[in-house]
Amino acid sequence: MSGFGSSMSGRPVDHVLPSPDTMDSTSSLNWSPVSNTLCSSSWDSHVRYWDVQVQPPAMGGGGQAQWHSVPKAESQGHTGPVLDTCYSADGRFIFSAGTDxxxxxxxxxxxxxxxxxxxxxxxxxRSVGFCQEKSLVVSGGWDKQLRFWDCRSPNPVGSFQLEERVYAMDVRGGVLAVALAGKKIVIFSLSGNIQQQMSMDSPLKYQSRCISVFPDQSGFAVGSIEGRCAIQYFQQKPGVAENFAFRCHRQDLNNKTESLVHSVNDISFHNYGTFSTVGGDGVVNFWDKDSKQRLKVMDPVGEAITCANFNAQGNMFAYAKSYDWSKGSGGYGGAGGGRNKICVHYTPEEEIKQRAKKKR
Known part of the structure; x- marks a missing residue:
């Protein structure tokens, strides 16, 4: 895409959550919908959660946010790497999905x-989500199955045979978006009877890595292994820009004649409708899809960022520094040694609020 201009840059002192040195690569981060409790899943077979509080910098600038974070517990039960997590609507339960x-x-x-x-x-x-409209858990696997669960029953209350393996999934309100292998995307409606609403090819050329539904449920963003992100509306609305794609996690080389391409590992929407992308280049970007502007880019953190998420209030942004397996097992340096960190960034309004469209 053309025309994403950039604004703020740099990296403030972000808060590093206390975590065990043995923690392995982080596969997901999710905030509770009702509190500032953050959960993570890891390749070491554990789910962990923290209570995180922030005191904004004093008015007038120049200061740092003050943090207080407490590790609460880590789960037992999975016998293999945990790939995804989500909260129930009331924040009491964490659901997790894994290679076991x-x-x-x-x-x-x-x-x-x-x-x-x-x-x-x-x-x-691969993925798990909570359908608040149905009070059901939904899971998507590499068995090409999408299954819905009532926690009171051992058998699925509904299932769909998919065309391919599930690579990523997002639930928001009455919309479930599923990115499959083979660059397929399937959208389900959760209002009334659960049914497939549409099936389409990804607007991107290469394998999907992540997908996220807009806060107003009018469309979705999808990221791929080629360092690109696409904005896709379910229906075009008057005055709304057409669907588009743009480069977001690439490094220009040799006077911009070549590019080093990194995967877009996660996309998270803020409640303003703006969003973040994080990637294998260790960079965090904040974007405004409506004005087509990049709101902020942080300096690289020195390691891939595997996942990220805004809290419900929108003033905290969590991201995980971990190996993202882009180079296979040969690039894995093992757990420990402080390589895997979960960080939280204070997000003031001026970093993430929407901007006026630039005049052409």
């Missing part, structure tokens, strides 16, 4: 680290 083919539930009110199995697949489970 299980979907598990952690009751945070039980004061126990033990989790309960609520579902399973015939292959690793």
């Amino acid at each position: 083919k299980q979907v598990r539930m952690w009751d945070l009110g039980s004061n126990s680290p033990n989790t309960t199995q609520v579902g399973s697949h015939d292959a690793p489970v």
Whole structure:
């Protein structure tokens, strides 16, 4: 895409969450919808969560945000890498999905680290989400199955046979967006009877890596391994820009005659409708899709960023520095040694609020 102008740059002193030195690559980050509690999933088979509080800098600038974070607990139950997590609507339960083919539930009110199995697949489970409209858990796996679970029943209450393996998934309100292998994207409506609403090819040329539904549920953003992101509307609206794609995680080389391409590892929408992308280049970008402007770019953190998420209030942005497996097992340096960090960035309004469209 053309015309994403840039604004603020630099990296303030972000808060590093206390975590065990043995923590492996982080695969997902999610905030509770009702509190400043952050959960993560890891390749070391654990789910962890923290209570995080921030005191904004004093008025007038020049100061730093003040942080207080407490590690609460880590789960037990998964027997392989955990690939995704989500919260229930009331924030009491964390649901997790992993390579052990299980979907598990952690009751945070039980004061126990033990989790309960609520579902399973015939292959690793890549993604899990919570459908608030139905009070159901939805999981997508590499067995090409999309399954819906009522935690009171051991059997799925609904399932869909998909064309390909699930690579990424996002649930927001009445919309479920699923990115599949083979560059396929499937959209489901969760209002009324759950049904497939549309199926399409990705607007990007290469494999999908992440997908995120707009806060107003009018479309979605999808990122790929080629360092590009696409903005796609379900229906074009009067006065709304057409669908477009743009480069976001690439480094220009040799006077911009060549590019070093990094995967777009995660996309997270702020409640303003602006959004972040993070990638294998270790860079965080904030964007405004409506005005087609880059709002902020942070300096590289020295390691790939595997996942990121805004809290419900919108004043905290969590991101994970971890190996993203882009170079296969040969690039893995092992857990420990402080390589894997989860950081939280204070997000003032001026960094993430929408901007007026630039005059042409």
